Amino acid sequence: MLKFDDKIAVAVSGGKDSLSLLHILANLERKQPKSTVVAITVDEGIRGYRDEALRMAARTCRELEMKHYVFSFKELFGVTLDEIVKRQRQKASRHLTACAFCGVLRRKALNIAARNVGAYRLATAHTLDDEVQTIFLNMFHGDVWRLAKEKPVTDEVHPKLVQRIKPFCEIPERETALYAYTRRIGFQSRPCPYASEAFRTDVRVMLNRIEEKHPGTKFTIFNSMEKLRPAIEMLAEKEGLVECSKCGEPTTEKTCRTCQMLEQLR
Numbered sequence: 587m588l589k590f591d592d593k594i595a596v597a598v599s600g601g602k603d604s605l606s607l608l609h610i611l612a613n614l615e616r617k618q619p620k621s622t623v624v625a626i627t628v629d630e631g632i633r634g635y636r637d638e639a640l641r642m643a644a645r646t647c648r649e650l651e652m653k654h655y656v657f658s659f660k661e662l663f664g665v666t667l668d669e670i671v672k673r674q675r676q677k678a679s680r681h682l683t684a685c686a687f688c689g690v691l692r693r694k695a696l697n698i699a700a701r702n703v704g705a706y707r708l709a710t711a712h713t714l715d716d717e718v719q720t721i722f723l724n725m726f727h728g729d730v731w732r733l734a735k736e737k738p739v740t741d742e743v744h745p746k747l748v749q750r751i752k753p754f755c756e757i758p759e760r761e762t763a764l765y766a767y768t769r770r771i772g773f774q775s776r777p778c779p780y781a782s783e784a785f786r787t788d789v790r791v792m793l794n795r796i797e798e799k800h801p802g803t804k805f806t807i808f809n810s811m812e813k814l815r816p817a818i819e820m821l822a823e824k825e826g827l828v829e830c831s832k833c834g835e836p837t838t839e840k841t842c843r844t845c846q847m848l849e850q851l852r
């Protein structure tokens with residue numbers, strides 16, 4: 587995933603996974619003088635939650651003497667997640683969950699952030715647990731295209747898209763937690779206030795129950811997916827990426843999902 591002269595932006599939320607990843611990559615960076623690691627945090631604008639996480643991320647970066655860049659939804663998209671949720675809840679008609687908005691906007695924000703700091707690669711701290719949950723979520727949503735594309739190292743498909751890597755994809759979440767505890771890394775342990783709305787929570791509970799009864803299941807699912815992926819990729823339509831007519835970011839449609847969502851809010 588990494589090269590000796592890489593410039594890596596680590597997506598840091600302030601939770602145990604991302605701060606552990608930051609520590610490990612900082613250690614590797616010291617051994618590779620030509621490499622650079624910087625931290626980027628996306629501030630979605632979740633009052634009473636993200637501000638605490640931001641402080642923890644900033645503190646770790648100071649300890650590691652690492653550059654830390656913060657990009658907010660407000661600056662990038664003109665609206666905070668709290669404001670989005672408020673507007674959505676006022677609507678009588680069917681509304682999207684906070685996580686549906688946040689997922690799309692955060693993905694875009696991270697790419698813009700990584701590109702702006704000049705990173706060659708964007709490292710995210712998705713663990714084995716996250717990866718397996720995503721496999722199921724994509725299946726439950728019937729999203730075969732995502733199933734094929736959500737892989738540990740993304741393809742380089744567009745000059746404006748920074749390659750994403752997931753160094754923890756085969757590390758169970760329990761082990762990143764253990765690492766953070768043994769290294770005495772201070773992290774935010776409270777879940778996001780909007781997380782209970784997410785389908786992902788149900789999938790997590792289901793998978794943890796199965797894993798408890800049948801240890802090793804998560805690894806098996808992950809490995810099965812790795813073997814299946816080449817076949818699924820052949821089925822999934824080739825993505826023809828164009829630049830969004832509104833914001834200029836790469837998208838498969840005329841207008842990107844972020845711009846569509848922001849338009850819908852107005």
Ligand SMILES: [Zn+2]
Nearest residue numbers: 830833842845
């Ligand atoms: Zn757009």
